[in-house]
Amino acid sequence: xxxxxxxxxxxxxxxxxxxxxxxxxxxxxxxxxxxxxxxxxxxxxxxxxxxxxxxxxxxxxxxxxxxxxxxxxxxxxxxxxxxxxxxxxxxxxxxxxxxxxxxxxxxxxxxxxxxxxxxxxxxxxxxxxxxxxxxxxxxxxxxxxxxxxxxxxxxxxxxxxxxxxxxxxxxxxxxxxxxxxxxxxxxxxxxxxxxxxxxxxxxxxxxxxxxxxxxxxxxxxxxxxxxxxxxxxxxxxxxxxxxxxxxxxxxxxxxxxxxxxxxxxxxxxxxxxxxxxxxxxxxxxxxxxxxxxxxxxxxxxxxxxxxxxxxxxxxxxxxxxxxxxxxxxxxxxxxxxxxxxxxxxxxxxx
Amino acid sequence: xxxxxxxxxxxxxxxxxxxxxxxxxxxxxxxxxxxxxxxxxxxxxxxxxxxxxxxxxxxxxxxxxxxxxxxxxxxxxxxxxxxxxxxxxxxxxxxxxxxxxxxxxxxxxxxxxxxxxxxxxxxxxxxxxxxxxxxxxxxxxxxxxxxxxxxxxxxxxxxxxxxxxxxxxxxxxxxxxxxxxxxxxxxxxxxxxxxxxxxxxxxxxxxxxxxxxxxxxxxxxxxxxxxxxxxxxxxxxxxxxxxxxxxxxxxxxxxxxxxxxxxxxxxxxxxxxxxxxxxxxxxxxxxxxxxxxxxxxxxxxxxxxxxxxxxxx
Numbered sequence: 001x002x003x004x005x006x007x008x009x010x011x012x013x014x015x016x017x018x019x020x021x022x023x024x025x026x027x028x029x030x031x032x033x034x035x036x037x038x039x040x041x042x043x044x045x046x047x048x049x050x051x052x053x054x055x056x057x058x059x060x061x062x063x064x065x066x067x068x069x070x071x072x073x074x075x076x077x078x079x080x081x082x083x084x085x086x087x088x089x090x091x092x093x094x095x096x097x098x099x100x101x102x103x104x105x106x107x108x109x110x111x112x113x114x115x116x117x118x119x120x121x122x123x124x125x126x127x128x129x130x131x132x133x134x135x136x137x138x139x140x141x142x143x144x145x146x147x148x149x150x151x152x153x154x155x156x157x158x159x160x161x162x163x164x165x166x167x168x169x170x171x172x173x174x175x176x177x178x179x180x181x182x183x184x185x186x187x188x189x190x191x192x193x194x195x196x197x198x199x200x201x202x203x204x205x206x207x208x209x210x211x212x213x214x215x216x217x218x219x220x221x222x223x224x225x226x227x228x229x230x231x232x233x234x235x236x237x238x239x240x241x242x243x244x245x246x247x248x249x250x251x252x253x254x255x256x257x258x259x260x261x262x263x264x265x266x267x268x269x270x271x272x273x274x275x276x277x278x279x280x281x282x283x284x285x286x287x288x289x290x291x292x293x294x295x296x297x298x299x300x301x302x303x304x305x306x307x308x309x310x311x312x313x314x315x316x317x318x319x320x321x322x323x324x325x326x327x328x329x330x331x332x333x334x335x336x337x338x339x340x341x342x343x344x345x346x347x348x349x350x
Numbered sequence: 351x352x353x354x355x356x357x358x359x360x361x362x363x364x365x366x367x368x369x370x371x372x373x374x375x376x377x378x379x380x381x382x383x384x385x386x387x388x389x390x391x392x393x394x395x396x397x398x399x400x401x402x403x404x405x406x407x408x409x410x411x412x413x414x415x416x417x418x419x420x421x422x423x424x425x426x427x428x429x430x431x432x433x434x435x436x437x438x439x440x441x442x443x444x445x446x447x448x449x450x451x452x453x454x455x456x457x458x459x460x461x462x463x464x465x466x467x468x469x470x471x472x473x474x475x476x477x478x479x480x481x482x483x484x485x486x487x488x489x490x491x492x493x494x495x496x497x498x499x500x501x502x503x504x505x506x507x508x509x510x511x512x513x514x515x516x517x518x519x520x521x522x523x524x525x526x527x528x529x530x531x532x533x534x535x536x537x538x539x540x541x542x543x544x545x546x547x548x549x550x551x552x553x554x555x556x557x558x559x560x561x562x563x564x565x566x567x568x569x570x571x572x573x574x575x576x577x578x579x580x581x582x583x584x585x586x587x588x589x590x591x592x593x594x595x596x597x598x599x600x601x602x603x604x605x606x607x608x609x610x611x612x613x614x615x616x617x618x619x620x621x622x623x624x625x626x627x628x629x630x631x632x633x634x635x636x637x638x639x640x641x642x643x644x645x646x647x648x649x650x651x652x653x654x655x656x657x658x659x660x661x662x663x
Contacts, residue, residue, distance in 0.1 A: 044488055073556035080453050083445030084462070087532075090480075090525040091469050097484045098476060149381030157375055158382065166382045168653075169389050175579070175649035176392065176642070177586020179616045183638040187395035196631065210388060217385070243374035271473025274588035274620055302475045303589060324476045331471050339464075 016065055021058060021078075028054035055079065095328075102325025104318045110326075114296075115284035121315040125323050127286040128301035131201065132330075135280060135297055136270050138205035138290055139212055144262055146209075147216025154217070155224040156246055173214040181210040182275030189279070199281030201290035204297070207275035212265050219261025223254040256345020260338045267334035271327060273299035298327045392642070400636035406629045413600035421637055423602045427612030428641065431516055431591065432584035434606070435523035439531055439584075440577045442524070447535035452561060463536065470529035478593030481522040486513030486594065493517075493607040507605035514596040516611040522590050527580035534579065538572025539565055571655055578652030582645045585616075592617035615641040 032050025039045070055078055063071025113124035150170075154163055185207035189198050227250050235245040251258070281294030282304055302323045309316025408415045413423075446466060450459050493509040500506045509515075542565045550560040597613035599622075613621070615637045623634055 042491060045491065069556055069559065073558040076558035076561070077453065080445045080449045083442050084449040084454075086442060087446050087466055087469070087528060091465065091472075093484055094472055094476065094480045097480055101483075146381045146384055149378045150385055153375075153378035153382040157378060162382070166385055169386055171653050172646060172649060173385065173389055175582045175586075175645050177588070177616055177645055179586065179588045179619050180392070180396070180638050180642045180645075183399075183619070183635050184392040184395055187399040187635060188391065190399070191395070196627065210392065213385065213388070241371055243371050246374070267471060271471075271475070273473065273475045274616065277589075277620055278623055299473060299475050299589075302479065303593070306479060306593070320479065324473075324479055327473055328471075328476060331473060332468070335468070335471050 014066055015070075016062060020061070024058040024061065025054055028057055051082065055082065098321065098325050098328055101318070101321035103322075105322035106325060110319070110322055114286045116286070118284070120310065120312060123319065125298065125301055125319065125326065127284070128296040128298045128323065129326065130286055130288060131280070131295045131297040132270065132299075132327075134288065134290055135201045135204045135208065135276070135295060136266060138201065139208040139269055140262070140266055142205060142209040143212040143216055143265070147213050147262075147265075148220050148258065150213075151217045151220035151224055152246060152250075154221050156242070156250070170214045170217050173210070174218065176210060178211055178272050179274040179278070182207045182278035184210060185275065185279045199279065199294045200292060201280055201287075201295035204276045204280030204295065205290070207279045208269040208272060211272060211275070212269045215265035215268060216262055219264065220254075220258050223257025223261065224250065226257070227253045256341055259345075260342040263334055263338035263341065267331045267338070270334065271299060271331050273303055276300050277303070298323055298330075302327065396635055396639040396642060400632055400639050402629055403632040403636040406633060410629045411633060412630070417633070417636070420600075420633065421640060423600055423612050424615045424618050424637055425640065425644070426602050427516065427597075428585055428614040428616070428644070430612065431520045431523060431614055432581055434517065434520035435527060435584045436577055436581050438521060438524035439527050439580055440573070443528055443531035443576070443580075444535055444573060446528075446532050447539050448561060448565070450532075450536055451539040452557070452565065466532050467529055469525065474526065474587060475589045475593070477522055477526055478590040481518060481590060481594035482514065485521065486515075486518050489513045489515075489518055489521075496607060504604040505606045507603075507608055509607045510596070510609045512596065512609075514594055514611075515607045515609075516595060517606040519591050519594045519611075520606075522594055523584045523587055526587060526590060527583045530583060531576045531580040534576030535569065535573055538569040538576075542568045571658070575652045575656045578648055578655065582648045582652065585645050585648065586641060588616040588620050592620045597621070 029050045032048075032053050033046045035053075036042075036045040036049045055075070059071055059075035059078060062074040065071075066074070109122065110124040111129070112126055113122070114127035115123045115125075116127070150166065154167060157163075158166065185203050188206065189200075189203045190196050231249055231253060232245055235249045236242075240248070276297055277300060280297060280300070282300050283294040283296050285296075287293050287295050302320045305316045305320035305323065309320070403417065406417070411417060411420050413420050450463050450466075454462055490509075490511060490513040493506075493513065493515065496506045497509040546564040546568075547560055550564050551557075555563065591614050595611050595613065595617060596609065597617065598610040599613040599618050601610055601612045603612065619634050619638055623631070626634055
């Protein structure tokens, strides 16, 4: 039909129209649903089968009509886009499931009552929220100064083998499994107190600090290196001392990035469960003394409300879901805050 | 008088002026050394506390009755679940990174990247709940189907009816390590030389051919190191596995979809620790030390690959 032969085809020759993917999409949904239902599968099977038919079908048609190279290009495009879609499934379903189940107990009582004396339904997570805030704050108090000072050393002072060793071991520290950090803090406090049953918010904060310090160092180091050398040189030229240059020029320039990094690292340790399981213990009553006695916290609250829900089971499981919702909200808010800070301070850094 | 006092006074003033410098340098150096001390502390305390495990009586060691017999199944489960997670996560992460860097509209790309990063913000215990209540039941029909049709393979033996299998745990792990692997791949793909990409396109390559010729070869080291970092995460992940998996810590089996599954080191510590006392705590700490060594080696390998590739770039 075409005046020009396919072999000499221009770019527009033998190209499938834009609606082609729509047609194969609808077609594979129909065929896939029918096939999956015919084989006795559920809605998940329908989606999976439709997707497989869509990928194979449309790339097969494309290879036949457009030639091997363009067909494979289409296949790659479809696969890459599908991969992103697949990654969104867990995110969307986690958020959906947690909100759906968490709203059951998302009430005033949950935020104002502890679990002390509660049998069955009712009760709340006041003690766990308080504990999480206390432990996280103490962790930040320990980690932030050490982390920021260490990165100042690495960027402003560190030369030679010691600085290289510290950089290397910060990398190693980033990879420490959280449960190993918990074991470390447990072993440390057992040796110090000679009491294998010793549990406290302090021990939990020490364990979390092992996880938080390297994150603070990494992020702070990164932004400190972004501070232009001209700023430092101008300050030195005016006769300012090095430490004053760092405190008055370098740190204020990088403050946005530092705050962002610290906030993200706080968000990371807020959700850590395993180290607290070994160090902070768990209680049903509110404890505000970080240095004495078991201290409840949200991640452990979720874990224990699910594994030991009591009677009736549903009451405990509901509390676990609501606590999960609260924890996710806290972590996401912290992340959002970090992004906002980064956005507000961005012009200053560059 | 003046000739004697003035140099010393000048020296005194200089010393006082640089005092602030010396203190500040000292404090920041101390912070750097503190990190080395903490890390040494982690190693030393774990070693000290795991020494008593070697002299534990046979009756104190659960299961096989020997340390090796106790640790081997745990190490097997740890490595198996992490490697499976990697098999799922790495191809997906590479594809997502390509989508964000080379396929998505430029204006949307950053926002889509944030979406993937959000996965990293979900705490592991929440992933555990999600795995049990949402993912596991949905996988049961698949496991039944796999057993019916591919049951002759040892990895698809008699299926679990709850779905709380090592395959489910690996899928949860894969989701959890997806953000870090994707982030590293994304960074590397963005650095791929623009001129080579444009040259490939100008020579008539399709987008996929351009990616295969210009982007992937450049990013190979980055993909490998990202995968290794993800492996390190997956090895040490605790509560998601502890919640999702229904375990028998003494088991070594090839069946990925069975009712009882091998446990992992981290999950085993979390599950056993509250009920342990005396020498069994030391045994758990010994297993923690083993985990520390495994993740250390994996991370070291990842960093070495990154360092080497950085030199080449």
